[in-house]
Amino acid sequence: MSKVKFGIIVFPGSNCDHDAYNVLKNVLKQDTKFLWHKDSTIGDRDVIIVPGGFSYGDYLRCGAIARFSNIMKDVVRFASDGGIVIGICNGFQIVCEAGLLPGALIRNANLKFVCRNVTLNIENKKTIFTSSFNGGVNKDKITIPIAHADGNYICSIEIYKNLFENNQILFRYEDNPNGSFESIAGIINKKGNVMGMMPHPERASEDLVGGHDGRHIFESVINSMN
Amino acid sequence: MYKAKIKVTLRKSILDPQGKAVEHSIQSLGYKNVKDTRIGKFIELEIDSNSEVEAKKIIDEVCNKLLANPIMEDYEFEITSLTGTGK
Numbered sequence: 172m173s174k175v176k177f178g179i180i181v182f183p184g185s186n187c188d189h190d191a192y193n194v195l196k197n198v199l200k201q202d203t204k205f206l207w208h209k210d211s212t213i214g215d216r217d218v219i220i221v222p223g224g225f226s227y228g229d230y231l232r233c234g235a236i237a238r239f240s241n242i243m244k245d246v247v248r249f250a251s252d253g254g255i256v257i258g259i260c261n262g263f264q265i266v267c268e269a270g271l272l273p274g275a276l277i278r279n280a281n282l283k284f285v286c287r288n289v290t291l292n293i294e295n296k297k298t299i300f301t302s303s304f305n306g307g308v309n310k311d312k313i314t315i316p317i318a319h320a321d322g323n324y325i326c327s328i329e330i331y332k333n334l335f336e337n338n339q340i341l342f343r344y345e346d347n348p349n350g351s352f353e354s355i356a357g358i359i360n361k362k363g364n365v366m367g368m369m370p371h372p373e374r375a376s377e378d379l380v381g382g383h384d385g386r387h388i389f390e391s392v393i394n395s396m397n
Numbered sequence: 398m399y400k401a402k403i404k405v406t407l408r409k410s411i412l413d414p415q416g417k418a419v420e421h422s423i424q425s426l427g428y429k430n431v432k433d434t435r436i437g438k439f440i441e442l443e444i445d446s447n448s449e450v451e452a453k454k455i456i457d458e459v460c461n462k463l464l465a466n467p468i469m470e471d472y473e474f475e476i477t478s479l480t481g482t483g484k
Contacts, residue, residue: 325411
Protein backbone atom coordinates (compact mmCIF):
# COMPACT_ATOMS: atom_id res chain seq x y z
CA MET A 172 0.00 0.00 0.00
CA SER A 173 1.47 3.36 -0.98
CA LYS A 174 1.77 6.08 1.60
CA VAL A 175 -0.87 8.80 1.61
CA LYS A 176 0.41 12.38 1.80
CA PHE A 177 -1.35 14.10 4.70
CA GLY A 178 -1.09 17.83 5.38
CA ILE A 179 -2.03 19.19 8.79
CA ILE A 180 -2.72 22.91 8.93
CA VAL A 181 -1.25 24.83 11.83
CA PHE A 182 -2.95 28.08 12.87
CA PRO A 183 -1.87 30.22 15.79
CA GLY A 184 -3.80 28.53 18.60
CA SER A 185 -4.11 25.06 17.03
CA ASN A 186 -3.47 22.45 19.73
CA CYS A 187 -4.50 19.10 18.23
CA ASP A 188 -2.12 19.39 15.28
CA HIS A 189 0.56 17.28 17.01
CA ASP A 190 -1.97 14.61 18.07
CA ALA A 191 -3.05 14.26 14.45
CA TYR A 192 0.60 14.22 13.32
CA ASN A 193 1.47 11.49 15.82
CA VAL A 194 -1.38 9.23 14.68
CA LEU A 195 -0.75 9.68 10.97
CA LYS A 196 3.06 9.64 11.06
CA ASN A 197 3.93 7.29 13.93
CA VAL A 198 0.90 5.01 14.30
CA LEU A 199 -0.27 4.74 10.69
CA LYS A 200 3.18 5.37 9.09
CA GLN A 201 1.93 7.83 6.46
CA ASP A 202 3.78 10.69 4.74
CA THR A 203 2.73 13.55 7.04
CA LYS A 204 3.62 17.24 7.03
CA PHE A 205 2.56 20.36 8.87
CA LEU A 206 1.35 23.28 6.73
CA TRP A 207 1.66 26.80 8.18
CA HIS A 208 -1.40 29.05 7.90
CA LYS A 209 0.61 31.66 5.99
CA ASP A 210 1.57 29.20 3.26
CA SER A 211 -0.21 29.92 0.01
CA THR A 212 -0.47 26.33 -1.21
CA ILE A 213 -1.04 22.86 0.22
CA GLY A 214 1.55 21.55 -2.25
CA ASP A 215 1.47 17.86 -3.10
CA ARG A 216 -0.76 16.76 -0.20
CA ASP A 217 -3.52 14.17 -0.85
CA VAL A 218 -5.54 14.78 2.32
CA ILE A 219 -5.86 17.94 4.44
CA ILE A 220 -6.54 17.88 8.17
CA VAL A 221 -7.90 21.09 9.72
CA PRO A 222 -7.13 20.32 13.37
CA GLY A 223 -8.71 21.22 16.67
CA GLY A 224 -7.68 24.02 18.98
CA PHE A 225 -8.47 27.67 19.44
CA SER A 226 -7.33 29.23 16.19
CA TYR A 227 -6.79 32.98 16.56
CA GLY A 228 -7.99 32.71 20.16
CA ASP A 229 -11.56 31.99 19.00
CA TYR A 230 -11.86 35.77 18.53
CA LEU A 231 -15.11 37.04 16.99
CA ARG A 232 -16.52 33.50 16.41
CA CYS A 233 -14.85 30.11 16.47
CA GLY A 234 -13.20 29.59 13.10
CA ALA A 235 -14.28 32.96 11.66
CA ILE A 236 -10.78 34.40 11.34
CA ALA A 237 -8.95 31.18 10.44
CA ARG A 238 -11.29 30.81 7.50
CA PHE A 239 -9.67 33.89 5.90
CA SER A 240 -6.08 32.75 6.48
CA ASN A 241 -3.87 32.46 3.44
CA ILE A 242 -3.81 28.68 3.20
CA MET A 243 -7.58 28.30 3.48
CA LYS A 244 -8.00 29.78 0.00
CA ASP A 245 -6.07 26.83 -1.38
CA VAL A 246 -7.91 24.38 0.89
CA VAL A 247 -11.25 25.65 -0.48
CA ARG A 248 -9.89 25.32 -4.03
CA PHE A 249 -8.64 21.79 -3.22
CA ALA A 250 -11.99 20.75 -1.72
CA SER A 251 -13.89 22.17 -4.69
CA ASP A 252 -11.71 20.02 -6.95
CA GLY A 253 -12.75 16.93 -4.94
CA GLY A 254 -9.75 16.82 -2.56
CA ILE A 255 -10.26 15.16 0.82
CA VAL A 256 -10.55 17.55 3.78
CA ILE A 257 -11.14 16.53 7.41
CA GLY A 258 -12.11 19.20 9.96
CA ILE A 259 -11.96 18.15 13.59
CA CYS A 260 -13.46 20.21 16.42
CA ASN A 261 -12.20 23.77 15.76
CA GLY A 262 -11.43 22.42 12.27
CA PHE A 263 -15.12 21.54 11.86
CA GLN A 264 -16.01 25.11 12.85
CA ILE A 265 -13.47 26.46 10.35
CA VAL A 266 -14.70 24.37 7.39
CA CYS A 267 -18.30 25.40 8.20
CA GLU A 268 -17.27 29.07 8.30
CA ALA A 269 -15.47 28.55 4.99
CA GLY A 270 -18.71 27.26 3.46
CA LEU A 271 -17.31 23.78 2.75
CA LEU A 272 -19.99 22.25 4.99
CA PRO A 273 -23.50 23.53 5.73
CA GLY A 274 -24.64 24.78 9.13
CA ALA A 275 -22.75 26.30 12.04
CA LEU A 276 -21.58 25.49 15.57
CA ILE A 277 -22.75 27.61 18.47
CA ARG A 278 -22.26 27.65 22.26
CA ASN A 279 -23.15 24.38 24.03
CA ALA A 280 -26.73 24.49 25.28
CA ASN A 281 -25.56 23.96 28.88
CA LEU A 282 -22.87 26.69 28.50
CA LYS A 283 -20.20 24.28 29.73
CA PHE A 284 -16.93 23.19 28.21
CA VAL A 285 -17.51 19.44 27.96
CA CYS A 286 -14.48 17.14 27.96
CA ARG A 287 -15.22 13.42 28.13
CA ASN A 288 -15.64 10.25 26.10
CA VAL A 289 -18.87 10.00 24.14
CA THR A 290 -20.50 7.19 22.20
CA LEU A 291 -21.28 7.91 18.57
CA ASN A 292 -23.66 5.99 16.34
CA ILE A 293 -22.21 5.56 12.86
CA GLU A 294 -25.02 6.60 10.54
CA ASN A 295 -23.35 5.99 7.18
CA LYS A 296 -20.61 3.44 6.60
CA LYS A 297 -20.42 3.91 2.85
CA THR A 298 -18.13 6.94 2.86
CA ILE A 299 -14.39 7.31 2.44
CA PHE A 300 -14.24 8.27 6.13
CA THR A 301 -16.18 5.33 7.57
CA SER A 302 -15.74 2.40 5.17
CA SER A 303 -13.49 0.53 7.64
CA PHE A 304 -16.46 0.11 9.97
CA ASN A 305 -18.25 -1.84 7.27
CA GLY A 306 -16.58 -5.20 7.28
CA GLY A 307 -13.01 -4.73 8.53
CA VAL A 308 -13.89 -3.53 12.03
CA ASN A 309 -17.66 -4.02 11.84
CA LYS A 310 -18.85 -1.55 14.45
CA ASP A 311 -22.06 0.46 14.69
CA LYS A 312 -20.90 2.59 17.63
CA ILE A 313 -17.57 4.09 18.56
CA THR A 314 -16.33 5.80 21.71
CA ILE A 315 -14.05 8.82 21.33
CA PRO A 316 -13.56 12.05 23.30
CA ILE A 317 -15.08 15.47 22.87
CA ALA A 318 -13.53 18.66 24.28
CA HIS A 319 -15.42 21.80 23.31
CA ALA A 320 -17.60 24.70 24.45
CA ASP A 321 -19.01 25.49 21.00
CA GLY A 322 -20.08 22.18 19.53
CA ASN A 323 -23.80 22.74 19.31
CA TYR A 324 -24.54 22.06 15.63
CA ILE A 325 -27.35 24.07 14.07
CA CYS A 326 -28.84 24.24 10.59
CA SER A 327 -32.17 25.08 8.99
CA ILE A 328 -34.85 22.40 8.59
CA GLU A 329 -34.26 22.50 4.82
CA ILE A 330 -30.54 21.87 5.26
CA TYR A 331 -31.27 19.06 7.71
CA LYS A 332 -33.64 17.42 5.22
CA ASN A 333 -30.94 17.57 2.56
CA LEU A 334 -28.31 16.16 4.93
CA PHE A 335 -30.63 13.33 5.91
CA GLU A 336 -31.82 12.47 2.40
CA ASN A 337 -28.30 12.50 0.96
CA ASN A 338 -26.92 10.37 3.82
CA GLN A 339 -24.56 13.20 4.81
CA ILE A 340 -24.93 12.65 8.54
CA LEU A 341 -21.98 10.46 9.54
CA PHE A 342 -22.16 10.43 13.34
CA ARG A 343 -24.80 11.16 15.96
CA TYR A 344 -24.25 11.33 19.71
CA GLU A 345 -25.93 8.53 21.56
CA ASP A 346 -26.40 10.89 24.52
CA ASN A 347 -26.41 14.47 23.20
CA PRO A 348 -23.78 16.39 25.24
CA ASN A 349 -24.14 19.89 23.75
CA GLY A 350 -27.63 20.44 22.35
CA SER A 351 -26.70 19.69 18.72
CA PHE A 352 -29.67 19.59 16.39
CA GLU A 353 -30.80 15.98 15.94
CA SER A 354 -27.71 14.92 17.95
CA ILE A 355 -25.44 15.59 14.96
CA ALA A 356 -21.75 15.01 15.75
CA GLY A 357 -20.28 14.80 12.24
CA ILE A 358 -21.31 15.39 8.63
CA ILE A 359 -19.97 15.25 5.08
CA ASN A 360 -20.61 17.48 2.10
CA LYS A 361 -22.82 16.35 -0.75
CA LYS A 362 -19.87 15.17 -2.87
CA GLY A 363 -18.57 13.19 0.10
CA ASN A 364 -15.00 14.54 0.07
CA VAL A 365 -15.22 16.98 3.03
CA MET A 366 -15.94 15.76 6.55
CA GLY A 367 -16.35 17.68 9.79
CA MET A 368 -16.83 16.30 13.28
CA MET A 369 -16.66 17.72 16.81
CA PRO A 370 -15.31 14.57 18.55
CA HIS A 371 -11.57 13.87 18.36
CA PRO A 372 -10.62 10.65 16.51
CA GLU A 373 -6.94 11.61 16.71
CA ARG A 374 -7.15 11.43 20.52
CA ALA A 375 -8.49 7.87 20.40
CA SER A 376 -6.18 6.09 18.01
CA GLU A 377 -3.91 4.11 20.35
CA ASP A 378 -4.76 1.75 23.20
CA LEU A 379 -2.17 3.63 25.26
CA VAL A 380 -4.57 6.59 25.44
CA GLY A 381 -7.63 4.51 26.19
CA GLY A 382 -8.95 3.35 22.84
CA HIS A 383 -8.42 3.16 19.11
CA ASP A 384 -11.91 3.64 17.66
CA GLY A 385 -10.82 6.92 16.08
CA ARG A 386 -7.98 5.32 14.16
CA HIS A 387 -10.40 3.50 11.87
CA ILE A 388 -11.59 6.83 10.45
CA PHE A 389 -8.05 7.62 9.25
CA GLU A 390 -7.60 4.01 8.08
CA SER A 391 -10.78 4.32 6.00
CA VAL A 392 -9.30 7.37 4.25
CA ILE A 393 -5.97 5.60 3.66
CA ASN A 394 -7.75 2.54 2.24
CA SER A 395 -9.86 4.70 -0.06
CA MET A 396 -6.69 6.27 -1.52
CA ASN A 397 -5.14 2.90 -2.37
CA MET B 398 -14.96 59.71 7.55
CA TYR B 399 -17.79 57.75 9.09
CA LYS B 400 -18.17 55.95 12.36
CA ALA B 401 -20.24 52.78 12.47
CA LYS B 402 -21.73 51.11 15.53
CA ILE B 403 -22.60 47.52 14.67
CA LYS B 404 -24.67 45.08 16.71
CA VAL B 405 -24.45 41.36 16.03
CA THR B 406 -26.98 39.09 17.74
CA LEU B 407 -28.01 35.46 17.48
CA ARG B 408 -31.01 35.10 15.20
CA LYS B 409 -34.34 35.16 17.00
CA SER B 410 -35.04 31.56 16.03
CA ILE B 411 -31.88 30.34 17.77
CA LEU B 412 -31.84 29.67 21.49
CA ASP B 413 -29.34 31.96 23.22
CA PRO B 414 -28.09 29.95 26.21
CA GLN B 415 -25.94 32.83 27.49
CA GLY B 416 -28.95 35.16 27.39
CA LYS B 417 -31.02 32.56 29.24
CA ALA B 418 -28.37 32.14 31.96
CA VAL B 419 -28.07 35.91 32.42
CA GLU B 420 -31.85 36.25 32.54
CA HIS B 421 -32.07 33.64 35.31
CA SER B 422 -29.47 35.64 37.19
CA ILE B 423 -31.40 38.90 36.71
CA GLN B 424 -34.59 37.24 37.91
CA SER B 425 -32.81 35.83 40.95
CA LEU B 426 -32.05 39.47 41.87
CA GLY B 427 -35.80 39.93 42.15
CA TYR B 428 -36.53 41.50 38.74
CA LYS B 429 -39.20 38.98 37.78
CA ASN B 430 -40.54 41.16 34.96
CA VAL B 431 -37.30 41.03 32.90
CA LYS B 432 -37.73 38.90 29.78
CA ASP B 433 -36.17 37.99 26.40
CA THR B 434 -32.55 38.61 27.41
CA ARG B 435 -30.23 38.25 24.43
CA ILE B 436 -26.44 38.53 24.39
CA GLY B 437 -24.70 39.93 21.35
CA LYS B 438 -21.57 41.68 20.15
CA PHE B 439 -20.97 45.38 19.75
CA ILE B 440 -18.41 46.49 17.18
CA GLU B 441 -17.27 50.04 16.45
CA LEU B 442 -15.25 50.97 13.42
CA GLU B 443 -14.38 53.94 11.25
CA ILE B 444 -14.54 54.09 7.48
CA ASP B 445 -12.38 56.47 5.53
CA SER B 446 -14.85 57.48 2.84
CA ASN B 447 -16.66 60.61 1.69
CA SER B 448 -19.77 58.74 0.62
CA GLU B 449 -22.39 57.49 3.06
CA VAL B 450 -23.65 55.09 0.39
CA GLU B 451 -20.19 53.61 -0.03
CA ALA B 452 -19.63 53.42 3.75
CA LYS B 453 -22.91 51.54 4.22
CA LYS B 454 -22.04 49.18 1.38
CA ILE B 455 -18.67 48.43 2.98
CA ILE B 456 -20.29 47.73 6.37
CA ASP B 457 -22.81 45.37 4.77
CA GLU B 458 -20.03 43.50 3.00
CA VAL B 459 -17.83 43.26 6.09
CA CYS B 460 -20.79 42.08 8.20
CA ASN B 461 -21.86 39.44 5.71
CA LYS B 462 -18.34 38.17 5.07
CA LEU B 463 -16.84 38.28 8.54
CA LEU B 464 -18.50 40.06 11.46
CA ALA B 465 -21.73 38.04 11.39
CA ASN B 466 -22.42 34.49 10.27
CA PRO B 467 -25.76 34.76 8.44
CA ILE B 468 -26.57 31.14 9.34
CA MET B 469 -26.87 32.01 13.00
CA GLU B 470 -26.60 35.78 13.42
CA ASP B 471 -28.33 39.02 12.44
CA TYR B 472 -26.66 42.41 12.40
CA GLU B 473 -27.77 46.02 12.42
CA PHE B 474 -25.77 49.23 12.43
CA GLU B 475 -25.89 52.98 12.89
CA ILE B 476 -23.61 55.27 10.98
CA THR B 477 -22.57 58.85 11.77
CA SER B 478 -20.39 61.27 9.85
CA LEU B 479 -17.22 62.38 11.61
CA THR B 480 -16.55 65.16 9.10
CA GLY B 481 -19.48 67.55 9.30
CA THR B 482 -22.03 66.86 6.62
CA GLY B 483 -20.14 63.99 5.09
CA LYS B 484 -20.99 65.27 1.66
